[in-house]
Amino acid sequence: MVFYMGFDQENIISIRDFSIDDVEYILKLAEKMEPIARSEKASNILAGKILGMLFYEPSTRTRLSFETSMKRLGGSTVGFAEAGVSSVTKGENLNDTVKIVSEYVDAIVIRHNMEGAARYVSDIVDVPVINAGDGAGQHPSQTLLDLYTMKRILGQIEDLNVSLIGDLKYGRTVHSLVYALAMFGVNMNFVSPPELRMPQGILHDLSKMGVSVKETTDIKDVINRSDVLYVTRIQKERFPDPEEYSRIKGAYTLDLKLLEGTETIVMHPLPRIDEISHDVDNSVYGKYFQQAFYGVPVRMAILQTMIKGF
Amino acid sequence: MVFYMGFDQENIISIRDFSIDDVEYILKLAEKMEPIARSEKASNILAGKILGMLFYEPSTRTRLSFETSMKRLGGSTVGFAEAGVSSVTKGENLNDTVKIVSEYVDAIVIRHNMEGAARYVSDIVDVPVINAGDGAGQHPSQTLLDLYTMKRILGQIEDLNVSLIGDLKYGRTVHSLVYALAMFGVNMNFVSPPELRMPQGILHDLSKMGVSVKETTDIKDVINRSDVLYVTRIQKERFPDPEEYSRIKGAYTLDLKLLEGTETIVMHPLPRIDEISHDVDNSVYGKYFQQAFYGVPVRMAILQTMIKGF
Amino acid sequence: MVFYMGFDQENIISIRDFSIDDVEYILKLAEKMEPIARSEKASNILAGKILGMLFYEPSTRTRLSFETSMKRLGGSTVGFAEAGVSSVTKGENLNDTVKIVSEYVDAIVIRHNMEGAARYVSDIVDVPVINAGDGAGQHPSQTLLDLYTMKRILGQIEDLNVSLIGDLKYGRTVHSLVYALAMFGVNMNFVSPPELRMPQGILHDLSKMGVSVKETTDIKDVINRSDVLYVTRIQKERFPDPEEYSRIKGAYTLDLKLLEGTETIVMHPLPRIDEISHDVDNSVYGKYFQQAFYGVPVRMAILQTMIKGF
Numbered sequence: 001m002v003f004y005m006g007f008d009q010e011n012i013i014s015i016r017d018f019s020i021d022d023v024e025y026i027l028k029l030a031e032k033m034e035p036i037a038r039s040e041k042a043s044n045i046l047a048g049k050i051l052g053m054l055f056y057e058p059s060t061r062t063r064l065s066f067e068t069s070m071k072r073l074g075g076s077t078v079g080f081a082e083a084g085v086s087s088v089t090k091g092e093n094l095n096d097t098v099k100i101v102s103e104y105v106d107a108i109v110i111r112h113n114m115e116g117a118a119r120y121v122s123d124i125v126d127v128p129v130i131n132a133g134d135g136a137g138q139h140p141s142q143t144l145l146d147l148y149t150m151k152r153i154l155g156q157i158e159d160l161n162v163s164l165i166g167d168l169k170y171g172r173t174v175h176s177l178v179y180a181l182a183m184f185g186v187n188m189n190f191v192s193p194p195e196l197r198m199p200q201g202i203l204h205d206l207s208k209m210g211v212s213v214k215e216t217t218d219i220k221d222v223i224n225r226s227d228v229l230y231v232t233r234i235q236k237e238r239f240p241d242p243e244e245y246s247r248i249k250g251a252y253t254l255d256l257k258l259l260e261g262t263e264t265i266v267m268h269p270l271p272r273i274d275e276i277s278h279d280v281d282n283s284v285y286g287k288y289f290q291q292a293f294y295g296v297p298v299r300m301a302i303l304q305t306m307i308k309g310f
Numbered sequence: 311m312v313f314y315m316g317f318d319q320e321n322i323i324s325i326r327d328f329s330i331d332d333v334e335y336i337l338k339l340a341e342k343m344e345p346i347a348r349s350e351k352a353s354n355i356l357a358g359k360i361l362g363m364l365f366y367e368p369s370t371r372t373r374l375s376f377e378t379s380m381k382r383l384g385g386s387t388v389g390f391a392e393a394g395v396s397s398v399t400k401g402e403n404l405n406d407t408v409k410i411v412s413e414y415v416d417a418i419v420i421r422h423n424m425e426g427a428a429r430y431v432s433d434i435v436d437v438p439v440i441n442a443g444d445g446a447g448q449h450p451s452q453t454l455l456d457l458y459t460m461k462r463i464l465g466q467i468e469d470l471n472v473s474l475i476g477d478l479k480y481g482r483t484v485h486s487l488v489y490a491l492a493m494f495g496v497n498m499n500f501v502s503p504p505e506l507r508m509p510q511g512i513l514h515d516l517s518k519m520g521v522s523v524k525e526t527t528d529i530k531d532v533i534n535r536s537d538v539l540y541v542t543r544i545q546k547e548r549f550p551d552p553e554e555y556s557r558i559k560g561a562y563t564l565d566l567k568l569l570e571g572t573e574t575i576v577m578h579p580l581p582r583i584d585e586i587s588h589d590v591d592n593s594v595y596g597k598y599f600q601q602a603f604y605g606v607p608v609r610m611a612i613l614q615t616m617i618k619g620f
Numbered sequence: 621m622v623f624y625m626g627f628d629q630e631n632i633i634s635i636r637d638f639s640i641d642d643v644e645y646i647l648k649l650a651e652k653m654e655p656i657a658r659s660e661k662a663s664n665i666l667a668g669k670i671l672g673m674l675f676y677e678p679s680t681r682t683r684l685s686f687e688t689s690m691k692r693l694g695g696s697t698v699g700f701a702e703a704g705v706s707s708v709t710k711g712e713n714l715n716d717t718v719k720i721v722s723e724y725v726d727a728i729v730i731r732h733n734m735e736g737a738a739r740y741v742s743d744i745v746d747v748p749v750i751n752a753g754d755g756a757g758q759h760p761s762q763t764l765l766d767l768y769t770m771k772r773i774l775g776q777i778e779d780l781n782v783s784l785i786g787d788l789k790y791g792r793t794v795h796s797l798v799y800a801l802a803m804f805g806v807n808m809n810f811v812s813p814p815e816l817r818m819p820q821g822i823l824h825d826l827s828k829m830g831v832s833v834k835e836t837t838d839i840k841d842v843i844n845r846s847d848v849l850y851v852t853r854i855q856k857e858r859f860p861d862p863e864e865y866s867r868i869k870g871a872y873t874l875d876l877k878l879l880e881g882t883e884t885i886v887m888h889p890l891p892r893i894d895e896i897s898h899d900v901d902n903s904v905y906g907k908y909f910q911q912a913f914y915g916v917p918v919r920m921a922i923l924q925t926m927i928k929g930f
Contacts, residue, residue: 039416042358048662050688061410064388068360068414071386076691078684080701081390095898096891100681103913104688106659271406278405293413349726352668371720374698378670378724381696391700581716588715603723 011122011129012302014138015176020183027148029301030294036072037296046075049307052105053079054098055132056112061270061292062132062141066109069299075307078105095124102127107306110134128306136172142269143176145298146230147184149291153265154227157181163189163222166232166252166275168198173269174232178202182211189222190215193248196238219252226264229254231275253277259285267291321432322440322612324448325486330493337458339611340604346382347606356385359617362415363389364408365442366422371580371602372442372451376419379609385617388415405434412437417616420444438616446482452579453486455608456540457494459601463575464537467491473499473532476542476562476585478508483579484542488512492521499532500525503558506548529562536574539564541585563587569595577601631742631749632922634758635796640803647768649921650914656692657916666695669927672725673699674718675752676732681890681912682752682761686729689919695927698725715744722747727926730754748926756792762889763796765918766850767804769911773885774847777801783809783842786852786872786895788818793889794852795822802831809842810835813868816858839872846884849874851895873897879905887911 007025009017035041051070055063058081067077079101094117102108102125110118111132118131118138133139150157162181164174168190178198181188188206190198194217206213216222223229234252239245254266255277266280268288280286317335319327345351361380365373368391377387389411404427412418412435420428421442428441428448443449460467472491474484478500488508491498498516500508504527516523526532533539544562549555564576565587576590578598590596627645629637655661671690675683678701687697699721714737722728722745730738731752738751738758753759770777782801784794788810798818801808808826810818814837826833836842843849854872859865874886875897886900888908900906 036358039359048656048692048694049659050691052684060390060407064362064411064414067388071360071388072358074358078687078691080680093891097680099901099909100890100912101684103909104684104916270410271403281409289409289413292410296414346668349669370700370717374672374721374724377698381670381698382668384668580720581713591719599719599723602720606724 007305009305011118011131012140012306013119013122013129013131015140015143015180016138018140018180023144023147023180023183026144026298026301026305027151029305030144030148030297031152033297033300033304037069037293037300039072042074043072044074045304046070046073046307049075050105051075051077051303051307052101052108053077053081054101054108054110054112055079055081056083056110056117057133058082059111059133061295062111062139065292065295066130066132066141066299066303069296069303072296073300073303075303094121098125107303130302130306133172136170138176139172140176141295141299141302142173143180144302145291145295146173146177146267146269147180148298149267149287149294150228152294153287153290157184157186159185159187160227161187161189161225162228162230163191163219163226164198164230164232165191165219165254167196167234167238168192168232169196170235170238171232174198174230175202177230178206182206182209185211187212188214189226191217191219191222191252193217193234193252195248196234217251219254219258223258223262223264226262229264229266231266231268231272233271233273233275249275254280256280256283256285259283317615319615321428321438322450322616323429323432324441325450325453325490326448328450328490333454333457333490333493336454336608336611336615337461339615340458340607341462343607343610343614347379347603347610349382352384353382354384355614356380356383356617359385360415361385361387361613361617362411362418362437363387363391364411364418364420364422365389365391366393366420366427367443368392369421369443371605372421372449375602375605376440376442376451376609376613379606379613382606383610383613385613404431408435417613440612440616443482446480448486449482450486451605451609451612452483453490454612455601455605456483456487456577456579457490458608459577459597459604460538462604463597463600467494467496469495469497470537471497471499471535472538472540473501473529473536474508474540474542475501475529475564477506477544477548478502478542479506480545480548481542484508484540485512487540488516492516492519495521497522499523499536501527501529501532501562503527503544503562505558506544527561529564529568533568533572533574536572539574539576541576541578541582543581543583543585559585564590566590566593566595569593627925629925631738631751632760632926633739633742633749633751635760635763635800636758638760638800643764643767643800643803646764646918646921646925647771649925650768650917651772653917653920653924657689657913657920659692662694663692664694665924666690666693666927669695670725671695671697671699671923671927672721672728672747673697673701674721674728674730674732675699675701676703676730676737677753678702679731679753681915682731682759685912685915686750686752686761686919686923689916689923692916693920693923695923714741718745727923750922750926753792756790758796759792760796761915761919761922762793763800764922765911765915766793766797766887766889767800768918769887769907769914770848772914773907773910777804777806779805779807780847781807781809781845782848782850783811783839783846784818784850784852785811785839785874787816787854787858788812788852789816790855790858791852794818794850797850798822798826802826802829805831807832808834809846811837811839811842811872813837813854813872815868816854837871839874839878843878843882843884846882849884849886851886851888851892853891853893853895869895874900876900876903876905879903
């Protein structure tokens with residue numbers, strides 16, 4: 001690869017550790033991985049290599065996506081898909097478990113319920129660590145595949161209009177995503193009920209980064225001037241009053257009727273409950289299953305870079 | 311392959327979707343797979359390919375058999391061995407889970423407790439779907455391996471005398487098997503307690519297909535004129551009265567003494583409880599572990615056909 | 621391999637089935653495996669081969685270590701990481717499950733809670749069986765990796781001074797290890813509270829083998845003349861009185877202060893609770909994570925020998 005010499009991540013812990021060059025390096029490499037991800041081409045680039053999958057919290061999509069990526073590149077995985085309660089609660093056990101597994105494998109992917117777990121692990125082991133979600137913290141491969149989806153479908157990330165919709169207060173995914181979008185100078189709209197607004201701290205950071213942001217409670221305010229509607233789930237548990245929840249939920253649900261006539265695409269990190277109607281799935285608007293697919297070439301790019309270097 | 315050009319299954323959902331040519335295509339290909347299944351020959355025909363294993367109900371044998379088949383052919387698997395209750399109960403989740411997984415893999419094997427689940431899935435995804443058991447419904451790879459076992463051990467399927475023994479009322483396996491046997495003009499005996507007779511609808515279908523069928527309650531009526539005794543489990547739950555169950559169970563149990571002097575083989579889809587005595591296991595009659603082995607070349611044939619075409 | 625022609629283990633059930641030549645054969649082969657275990661070299665020696673992993677009891681370390689070993693050699697694994705209660709309790713099911721799995725795979729690794737389970741299984745199947753722990757019984761690959769660790773770090777096993785510390789009464793690991801060390805003429809010290817002394821039967825056997833053994837209750841008696849401190853966990857459940865447990869535990873805990881000035885190494889089969897202080901982990905004394913790594917080349921040597929012959 002001659003197009004970029006600067007990638008210097010030893011671990012993938014937070015998207016905020018990435019420079020714009022780091023992001024572009026991964027996205028460019030992901031594009032080269034696509035024929036392998038589509039099963040049009042076989043690869044043995046990671047033959048003999050082992051990826052340790054330590055999923056202290058269950059996650060079908062992220063786990064299967066990383067496993068698929070490793071195996072499409074000729075590598076193998078070992079690990080566990082969910083931890084006994086005992087291992088999760090004792091910090092000491094986490095320490096020894098990851099030290100031992102790091103003696104077996106070439107890289108570790110970890111999902112853990114404790115914020116900061118992935119960075120803690122990266123400090124104590126000698127192999128690269130990839131954060132696949134640490135509680136309320138980071139999930140950087142999700143952010144990278146979100147960016148890749150925009151680039152592949154819309155041709156670029158720069159200067160897009162991206163509207164983030166739903167729970168912007170608690171959503172881990174959107175918090176990571178907005179910092180990454182800000183790096184690319186994306187114009188953002190934040191659409192949420194007043195109770196679930198984007199946290200002030202993040203709004204402040206974005207303002208300092210010189211990013212244009214608009215806040216609203218109504219999808220209709222943004223739908224005609226958005227290139228991307230990035231929808232997230234509103235969780236019932238956030239509302240003390242179930243009736244309040246029902247009323248609000250309806251206002252942040254997308255269906256085909258609402259989308260018709262627009263020129264936007266709909267993305268979602270999945271799983272959804274009912275914030276996107278099923279009639280959107282096979283329409284020209286619904287891109288969330290394609291987005292799920294793009295997780296494979298992006299994670300291939302991450303795995304190759306972490307295990308083989310660049 | 312020039313011996314047959316007609317296989318047109320895009321999915322493997324029910325043995326009743328198969329023509330006799332389809333069945334013979336798979337059985338012939340399975341024979342070519344045997345040296346690989348026996349580990350005498352390595353294969354890379356499915357290198358780089360990924361099989362999604364979605365087991366919403368646990369199944370050690372079927373799952374390990376499909377995994378072994380995929381891996382012996384150089385391919386890989388991803389998936390889960392048992393689903394959380396939540397995913398099983400919500401139809402919507404099944405939809406999104408299989409759509410997402412279908413973005414990662416080259417084919418899906420699914421076992422689900424709901425009858426019709428596999429066909430439902432095959433309608434919504436773009437990769438081939440193989441039914442590994444859907445509740446009271448179908449389990450076509452079991453039927454194909456049953457047929458293959460008869461062909462390999464007895465040289466042919468046509469004109470055999472096959473006696474099906476045990477629970478013929480509720481047994482999913484035997485319901486699929488009899489339609490397949492009927493295609494080959496097999497003479498069938500149905501041996502069961504009166505409470506667990508073959509359903510009238512199936513008897514009617516077989517009669518229309520011109521198949522010779524005899525019903526009896528006594529194994530001794532058939533044991534000397536059977537080429538195959540296909541034994542199934544009688545479940546205690548079918549009987550309100552435990553004494554009735556105990557009495558009946560004994561009359562449908564095979565042991566070596568009963569078999570001596572006959573020229574039959576004993577098959578069983580497994581797992582058994584005690585309907586076949588252990589003294590039959592290593593006798594010339596007991597073929598159920600060999601039958602389990604034949605599941606591998608048959609599933610290899612299925613996987614190659616579904617993933618690589620024919 | 622011309623250096624040794626005598627290995628005649630068809631299965632790996634107990635270290636006590638091994639001659640000293642058998643042990644040395646595995647240790648020499650493990651040394652050749654190290655570059656593959658370190659991911660410096662890829663191997664396809666077990667390509668197309670399948671290892672059945674039947675873990676009736678969960679075990680992260682042993683399971684991941686065997687899986688890594690198989691996959692680094694180009695092979696694959698199938699199996700389960702923990703059994704439903706039903707399969708564990710019924711002897712009949714164990715019989716049928718292992719018979720069926722043996723029809724799919726090239727070798728079986730089994731962990732089971734019943735002492736003798738692995739030998740029972742090896743008697744009924746036609747593929748090699750490797751015992752990965754059977755209740756209070758044997759765990760021979762652990763003993764082999766313990767020996768390998770001593771040989772690799774200290775250059776030899778013969779004539780070492782090895783002190784075994786902690787629960788010597790119930791510890792499965794140390795019971796296997798002392799017989800193996802005795803074969804190599806190792807001088808042994810047994811350091812334990814009086815309640816947890818090495819059983820008389822084993823002391824008697826060692827005496828008959830002409831091995832020098834010293835017993836003490838105090839680590840300080842041995843620490844300056846030990847090449848190896850092999851530490852094991854003292855389980856709370858062994859003591860009716862919790863205060864007694866707390867008092868004793870402290871006397872069998874190693875920390876850096878105690879070790880300073882000595883020329884010993886510290887080994888541990890893991891997992892530890894707090895019998896070794898974390899300040900030992902990265903010191904020159906702590907070798908237990910390196911010991912965990914050595915499990916991979918040793919198990920590779922076992923797998924190659926069992927599956928490919930020697």
